[in-house]
Every structure is written in C-alpha cells, then in structure tokens.
Amino acid sequence: MSTRVITYGTYDLFHEGHVRLLERAKALGDYLIVAVTTDNYDSTRGKLNVRQSLMERIHNVQQSGLADQVIIEEYEGQKINDIQRYGVDIFAIGSDWLGKFDYLNDYCKVVYLDRTKGVSSTQLRDEGGILRIGVLGSGRIANRMVDEVRFVSGVSVEGVWSRQQSSAQAFADAHELRFAAASIEDLLAEVDAVYLATPHGTHVELARQAMAAGKHVLCEKPLALTRADAEELYALAEQHQVVLLEAIKTAFSPGFQRMVAVARSGSIGQVRSVDATFTKLVSSGRELAAPDGGAISELASYPLLALVKLLGTGYTRVVSSSLQPEGAEVDTFSRIDLTYPHAIASARVGIGVKAEGDLVVAGTRGYIYVPAPWWKTEYFEARFEDPGDDKKYYFKFDGDGLRYEVAEFASLIRNETPESFKLRSSESIAIAAIIEAARTDATLLR
Known part of the structure; x- marks a missing residue:
C-alpha cells in the first residue's frame, strides 16, 4: 500500500x-x-x-x-x-x-x-528578491523577532552576531540559522540588512557601522537616547541611501494606525489631551542598570509614539518627574508631561511600579479609549456625550507584533522608499529628544 x-x-x-x-x-x-x-x-x-x-x-x-x-x-x-x-x-x-x-x-x-541551512543566500536573493537579514544581539527580543519573521514573506534571517560567540552559536542553532558570525564585519558581509537588538547604549554606534557598510537598519527602540544622535543616524541613512527604521512595533500595527486616523479625522473634535501609560515589573537585568537602563529609556518610546502621532512634534515644553528609590541605579517609575500650543499630554512608564496600561485621547466632542495593553491595539472605543453615538472598533494584532515592523521594513527596501508615514524620521527624532530631556531634567523622588 x-x-x-x-x-x-x-x-x-x-x-x-x-x-x-x-x-x-x-x-x-x-x-x-x-x-x-x-x-x-x-x-x-x-x-x-x-x-x-x-x-x-x-x-x-x-x-x-x-x-x-x-x-x-x-x-x-x-x-x-x-x-x-x-x-x-x-x-x-x-x-x-x-x-x-x-x-x-x-x-x-x-x-x-529540518530547515535548509545550506541554501545559497545569493541564490535566494536572485530567485525572488529575498531580503537577507542578520541579527545583532541574541536576547529576548531577538528571539521573538526571528520567530515572527516566518510570517513575513520574502524575508530570511540568515545569521547572528553577539558579544559572546557562544551565545551567538546557541542562538543560531536554536533558530537553525545559516551562521553565527565571529565579528560584526563577518555578519555584514553576508546580509542585506540588520535587525539591531543589542542594549540601548550600543544602538548608535552599531547602526553607524551597518549603514557605512551599505546595509539597511531596523533598530529596536529607542533608536537613540539623544536628539543629536538620532539626527545624525537619519542623516547617515540619507547619505548612504539605506533605510533606517525604528522598531516601535505599535506604530505599524493595524489597530493603532486606525485609532490615530479616527482621532485625527475630527470625529471626536479637536484633540486637547493624550494620556498614555505603559508599565511592567522588572526584577533583574539590564533595565535596572545605569547608565542606559530605567523606565524612561526602556518604555517611554511607546507612549511618546502615541503623543507625537496624535499631537505632532511641535511641543513647547517637557517636564518630568521620576521615582528612583534608595539603592536603585535608575528610575523605576516616571511621568513625562508635554505642553503643546493647544493641548497637553502625559506619558507614564514604570519598571518597578504597576499601573493600568490604557490610552485616553480627549477631544472637544468626545474621546477615544484604548484599554490595556493599548500598545497592542486590538480594540478601542470612540465615546461621546450621548452614549448612543459611541462606536467600537476591533482589529487583529497577531503574535508579538514584530511581524508588522519587519513587513514595513522589507516593503520600504523593496520599493526604494526611504521613509514610512507610519513612523517618520521627524517623529523618531522627537521621541529621542523628549527622552533626552526627560532623563536629563527629571525631578527625582526617593
């Protein structure tokens, strides 16, 4: 038989x-x-x-x-x-x-x-325009990203580099990648683009190195911790004619994009206030270590994304307060307040304090409510004075959401488009500038 x-x-x-x-x-x-x-x-x-x-x-x-x-x-x-x-x-x-x-x-x-490791990368590229990506870093987010790439057609993760070769090899074995690079130069020689998932303080230098080699860069948030560094990186991307995209997954998810469109369409009137919160409890790891750890550097990119997408980059003032308990190296809970000519906004982030992670967009006719976790927007409501006018919106948010940023990155490269309207360079620069100001001038509470 x-x-x-x-x-x-x-x-x-x-x-x-x-x-x-x-x-x-x-x-x-x-x-x-x-x-x-x-x-x-x-x-x-x-x-x-x-x-x-x-x-x-x-x-x-x-x-x-x-x-x-x-x-x-x-x-x-x-x-x-x-x-x-x-x-x-x-x-x-x-x-x-x-x-x-x-x-x-x-x-x-x-x-x-078993996945085919021996397929020629040149052959893959020639046979269908496959984008070959190399991963810099082998931590939690890098693992999630490789798992998500299988949901994006036309993209192949080829190899990995990590500061510890043993970690890179273990990562490559776990994900059946073609190689674990001994050096960054070795990795760059084998790929078209890189996904940068190393600690925050290394992003700028590694992005510089990759773009100088003519490679496109998808960089985990925060792209940079200062305005000057963010501006420099986008200038280098333009100089080397490569795509640079900050990997704030929320920006590229269907539900968040629709929420922004509804809010800015005038359906709730003129937006006067935005309040966004993102907290998670962290007991150990680089997030708690100086100089680049802390609630602001770790999480502020998400609520600040909501603020700049809904109110723009023309804020006039940044005021921040941070809780840094005795013995802690970094802030464990912070509030960032922005003033605009006709609106106010607030971002709350925490790695040692837990709060309701919702998003409220207040307008002159009504408001939008996005329940926790709003950064994985699957559902939101437009609410009005008359409850009979309320509207509910439902959307998919698949997996960890990283597939959305990878798909956008690949699309930009394929279409030779230097910038995404879903997250413009000016918005990434504004987020870096606000993070810099909030970390530098925060009122510290013990």
Whole structure:
C-alpha cells in the first residue's frame, strides 16, 4: 500500500529552500499532496507581505515536478479534514513549526523537516528578491523577532552576531540559522540588512557601522537616547541611501494606525489631551542598570509614539518627574508631561511600579479609549456625550507584533522608499529628544 504525504505552505517567491523542503517531504512516501494557502487564509493567520497571486504560487509548485497533487488551503481546521479526506499517512512541515501541529498525531504521523541551512543566500536573493537579514544581539527580543519573521514573506534571517560567540552559536542553532558570525564585519558581509537588538547604549554606534557598510537598519527602540544622535543616524541613512527604521512595533500595527486616523479625522473634535501609560515589573537585568537602563529609556518610546502621532512634534515644553528609590541605579517609575500650543499630554512608564496600561485621547466632542495593553491595539472605543453615538472598533494584532515592523521594513527596501508615514524620521527624532530631556531634567523622588 502506498504512503501518502501532505504538506502545507504559502510558497511565495518559490526558491531552492522550498524545493528542498518538498524533496524531503516527497522522500517520506510514495505520493505527495501539496496544499497552497489562499490570500485570505494567509491574512487570517497573520502572514504578511505575500507578493504573488495564488495562481502564480500554485503554478510554481506544479512546475517543480515534486507534487503529485496540489490542493488549496482556505480555512483554519482544514488540515484535519484534508488528512481524512485524502487518506494521508504523514503530515510533513518545516521544523520552524516544531510542536505546533502535534495535535495532528491523532490522525496521522507528524514529521518536522529540518530547515535548509545550506541554501545559497545569493541564490535566494536572485530567485525572488529575498531580503537577507542578520541579527545583532541574541536576547529576548531577538528571539521573538526571528520567530515572527516566518510570517513575513520574502524575508530570511540568515545569521547572528553577539558579544559572546557562544551565545551567538546557541542562538543560531536554536533558530537553525545559516551562521553565527565571529565579528560584526563577518555578519555584514553576508546580509542585506540588520535587525539591531543589542542594549540601548550600543544602538548608535552599531547602526553607524551597518549603514557605512551599505546595509539597511531596523533598530529596536529607542533608536537613540539623544536628539543629536538620532539626527545624525537619519542623516547617515540619507547619505548612504539605506533605510533606517525604528522598531516601535505599535506604530505599524493595524489597530493603532486606525485609532490615530479616527482621532485625527475630527470625529471626536479637536484633540486637547493624550494620556498614555505603559508599565511592567522588572526584577533583574539590564533595565535596572545605569547608565542606559530605567523606565524612561526602556518604555517611554511607546507612549511618546502615541503623543507625537496624535499631537505632532511641535511641543513647547517637557517636564518630568521620576521615582528612583534608595539603592536603585535608575528610575523605576516616571511621568513625562508635554505642553503643546493647544493641548497637553502625559506619558507614564514604570519598571518597578504597576499601573493600568490604557490610552485616553480627549477631544472637544468626545474621546477615544484604548484599554490595556493599548500598545497592542486590538480594540478601542470612540465615546461621546450621548452614549448612543459611541462606536467600537476591533482589529487583529497577531503574535508579538514584530511581524508588522519587519513587513514595513522589507516593503520600504523593496520599493526604494526611504521613509514610512507610519513612523517618520521627524517623529523618531522627537521621541529621542523628549527622552533626552526627560532623563536629563527629571525631578527625582526617593
């Protein structure tokens, strides 16, 4: 009796990595069924940046000569029905989904196929415009970012560099990356762009080095801790004709973008006040260490993003107060107040104090309320004097949200667009300037 194998994928920009995965799947049995996902289903599962039509992707799979049958995946839960309908013996999928489909063991054997490390990066790039990214740093956020990239078509994380080679190698092994670089220069020689996820105080110098080598830079927040450094980095990006984007994920999420549009459309009247709070409790780590740790440097980028997107960069005054308990090296809770010609705003951040993490946008006709965690905007309300006029808005926020910034970064590079309207250089510079002023001139409370 023949062994029937099934596998699933988007197969966008069909390349050698896809071919090798299908070859491995086909080798498991006698008959290979390949399911290609529709655009709508990709959207519902959080897949971004798919560039080819469904028919093009199906055609590419058929042309490979590896599929005995091609079907279409259209909805969540279809895998169970397909396995039973087609009498499937083995479900095969890439190892980057390890554990995700164990539930299918109730219906057939599940096999996770090792990711293809040996595929030439030049070949990947030439076969479909794949953006090769190198990761600088191997901490928590870098791990989350690599996991999120699999949801962005046309992007491949190739390698990693860390200050400790052993950490880089462990990171590369865990994520099945092609290499762990011994030096930054070695990494830059192998990639088109970098994701910068090192400690805050290293961002400026590493971004300089990457852009000088002609590499695009996606830099974790805060891009810089001073206005001068932020201005310099954007000037260098223009000089070297590369994309520089600050990775504040909220800026690129659909719900937050819509909330800003609703607020600025005039539906709640003229915006007069914005209050945003973001706190988390931190018991150890670099966030608590001087000189670059603290609540402001760690978290202020998020509420300040909301302030500048809703009120602009034309603030006239910055006043801040920070709680720094005895024995603490940095602020554990801070409030930053901004004055505008016709509005006031407040950002509250904490790594040692917990508060309600909501966002309130007050206007002359009504207000917008975004519940915690507002920086992962999935839902908000426009509320008015007459409750009958209230409106509720719902949006998706997939995964950790990092896929949104990666997709925007890749789109800017592909379209040769130097700046995103979702987070302009002037807004990143303003955020750095406010952080600098708030940290420098804060009234300290013990």
